[in-house]
Amino acid sequence: MQVPSERKKAFIEWFLTTHPPEQREVVWLLQYILKREQLLNGIHFIYEAHLTPRSIIVSTEEEESRPFRFYKEHIVTTDVDKAFHDIRLNQDQELFIEFIYEDVRQSAEYADVLEENPYLPDDYYLEKKDYNAIEKFLEETSRENEKKSLQKRINEALDQGDEEAFLKWSKLLNNLDKEHSE
Structure with missing residues (x-):
């Protein structure tokens, strides 16, 4: 199910208001995305974003040692500028974003824009x-x-x-x- 860009935009605005990231560069990146319709159309909010070819994970959890991560293929960086440049230069590529914040699994706002992760193995959650x-x-x-x-x-x-x-x-x-x- 493709989530309309208006709902994605509303969620990002809600997130920035209720769970503002400490890094101002992360805020700037999310504001940049908000202003680009083409980017919004190619963004998918999911769980387990690290399993996808190109993703961002933004965490506002206090115990998180890496509150921002950008994954591209098998490379991971915490440098927001590198992520920004890749996103700016590859606006037509899909981008998967995962937000981690208190009670995210119970969040109606996140559930409203959440999509199924197409890269999640069927047995991922099995023990x-x-x-x-x-x-x-x-x-x-x-x-x-x-x-x-x-x-x-x-x-x-x-x-x-x-x-x-x-x-x-x-x-x-x-x-x-x-x-x-x-």
Whole structure:
């Protein structure tokens, strides 16, 4: 979903008013962006901006040691001037911006302009326990499917009066049940 530039502009103005960055260069950069419609059209507000090819992260959190970061490909700088020159010279390139401030995840203002990060891997937020739960679920589902298949074959063997097939499928089902109970 493309966010209209008027909403992006309103958000940046709101941010500058309610969470002004300490570095005046960051304020100037954001004011520069505000005045450029072409730039506003190519800007996307997201989470995890560091995963994108070209991005800015602006933080007003007190414990943040780097309140401004500019990422381009695999290069990171905290120099606002370098970011400004790149943005000024490449106004037609997409720019992803992430703002970090107190309670940003609960911010209705940020949610209003937030877009999905197209560079975020599907499993980015998964932890080891999540992978273990997924693996356990897949194993149980596979075992249940195998059990149903064996029960179907047993029933077919009974319907056809095939004692040999019945014994074969029953033995496999019993072995599956024993494995599961161990």
